[in-house]
Amino acid sequence: MLTKAEAGTDIASLMAEIGAKARAASGPLAVASAERKHAALVAMAEALIRRKDEILAANAIDLANAEEAGLTPAMLDRLTLDDARVRAMAGGVWAIAELKNPVGEVIAEWDRPNGLQIERVRTPIGVIGVIYESRPNVTADAGALCLKSGNAVILRGGSDSAQSTAVIHAALIEGLKAAGLPEDAIQIVPVTDRAAVGEMLKGLEGNIDVIIPRGGKSLVARVQSEARVPVFAHLEGLCHLYIDGSADLAMARRIAVNAKMRRTGICGAAETLLVDRAVASTHLVPILEDLCDAGCEIRGSDEVRALFAGAKPVSEEDWSTEYLDAIISVALVEGVGGAIGHINRYSSHHTEAIVAEDEKAVERFFNEIDSAILLHNASTQFADGGEFGMGAEIGIATGKMHARGPVGVEQLTSFKYRVRGNGQTRP
């Protein structure tokens, strides 16, 4: 990893060269066999395990630098690797190795009256750019997912995790070499200069097809506003949990505590609880007591505070706030219609859940809310590619173009049409 001064080079030309190398690698990658990609991924996982001590030593340097730089405890936690986390990283790569090869999969086929046989088959997208912050495991996850989907990838990690990332990257390169795949399939941007990100957002002269930002709101917002290429991203997960009048109370209590408190810092954590006014007298207080007992701060509307003295007042701003913390905003609503109105007004279109026994309420909730993931009688914390059975995810998209919800190997593909005839000309 070079700093700008060490590199002594022009960032734009350096990045252009990285882009050109990635594009060149994307050709052989697109036609690489399932077996070859599988072999590379297995070799990567093995190399990660073999280099575990080296990774942890590099991570210790990153952590020492980060403490000196005064990173917050939450940032330090994201940066920290230990034995179990390195094993989990390798396990993730193994799991991706075992996924079905998406490239070449026939996703639709039909015949035309004139005898033309049409197939729509999955193809790689080409070159993916991933811009992330301090989590070193993103290096392995993103590298493996892009390889499985036949894409070259340009990784731009945070400077905080530079040492850890370099060793993890070396392990991935070992895997590529072992399987005879081009090393440029997975490149790391070797400078910490922020101008490198600017070059990626401009698309490296057409050599980046899509950019995936992984990190905090300010990173994602910058990428979304400046990128001249498509972006798969979610700015935030302002997830709602609605308890319908028909809800089973015991289930509602379990789900509310899990949706809010299992992990408060993830995008699938619930931030707002909506309770049907019809069951305010029976359901509201037990649910809020459970949340309080679990250590959650309650911010409620006047109606809520009249029923539950432990609630602080909620402000208009709270309804649009992703706390990522042990805080929840609470309102009473007029049935499922009221919940839909509130959610469509404030939601970030990520994930919303309803607890209800009334199928009609569920259908309305499912039909009339335009969010990537809607859940019935289940916790919002299931909003995750692994939990969806996609093996792994590179992120969750809240945009509606191309990918939506968890972005796994299928979402990292495009498609093309193969049409077979026997001499047809168009009349």
Place this chain on the structure above:
Amino acid sequence: MLTKAEAGTDIASLMAEIGAKARAASGPLAVASAERKHAALVAMAEALIRRKDEILAANAIDLANAEEAGLTPAMLDRLTLDDARVRAMAGGVWAIAELKNPVGEVIAEWDRPNGLQIERVRTPIGVIGVIYESRPNVTADAGALCLKSGNAVILRGGSDSAQSTAVIHAALIEGLKAAGLPEDAIQIVPVTDRAAVGEMLKGLEGNIDVIIPRGGKSLVARVQSEARVPVFAHLEGLCHLYIDGSADLAMARRIAVNAKMRRTGICGAAETLLVDRAVASTHLVPILEDLCDAGCEIRGSDEVRALFAGAKPVSEEDWSTEYLDAIISVALVEGVGGAIGHINRYSSHHTEAIVAEDEKAVERFFNEIDSAILLHNASTQFADGGEFGMGAEIGIATGKMHARGPVGVEQLTSFKYRVRGNGQTRP
């Protein structure tokens, strides 16, 4: 249709209002029943037929203005409507009415070991912006396709077709009203000021989700370079036809003439002919003679000219030129590998065809070329949503994100996940 002066208004606020109205209409549209959308489309087709004379009278005014403004014969032809073209326009709307409703279709479903049932279902995208030039029929096609897919649409037609477009639009509004759907579902930008296009490209404050340009290369290039929202477009169709050494000569001759000469001005017309050097002595001359007989100008490499005296010399620039005319560039190549190399270098990633009996050559052609549509033993002129059985298309996308190839009602949708549980919390 108002000019800027007549409107006497600020274009930015006018366009912002149009965007807000479209977004408001997209809500009821997204949940409109299949029956209601069908009824609206049938009523639109009927209104187009009923208003035929009115449409033709308006078109006559457009044509008179266009002649005065000195439009080329090709542009005048695109602008011209007659009895048959109005009937075809109505027929297109009827055909779209009869397509399956894409909204709500379950496109994938699976269960998880913990009992969660996951469905991926189609949803509308939201608001589509269509920017087009002189073809008045785009108004009806785009309006009908967007309605069928549950999207609101903002149409910005060329000033040349303003009178025709206004009457066609009135017929579409009649259909919306008849079915009780919001009139703002299909809006026309009522000013000819080019600043209106600039506002659309900025996304109307988040109220346009995708822009589709329909028209010449300069329009598409402007949209692609300036748009701050996703674009479905093709800049050009530089389509190749490759005759393999294993090709049936009679079939190759028929397909070559059709691919080039059936209609030379469409994006699926072949622009370059590649012939396997192995059959240069047997296949090249008969194919070029057929093309000459059909009125095509041949531009060949030195090798080609040595075998076929009627060919003019080809320049490097020719390989990258979309003629949209009765001209074809011709080269000999070293088998399918040579063809793939040439195509991957010069293609616009739209459509390529191979004529061959050797299945191995076909497989390589299908696997190693990264274009939206690949055809075997069939004419490149089949590159069309109607020919693909999609009922109608709003264009052909050569980008790889979201839509690729013909853009029909399915490509105008996104999706969301519906997850059903029975009380699951995440461990």
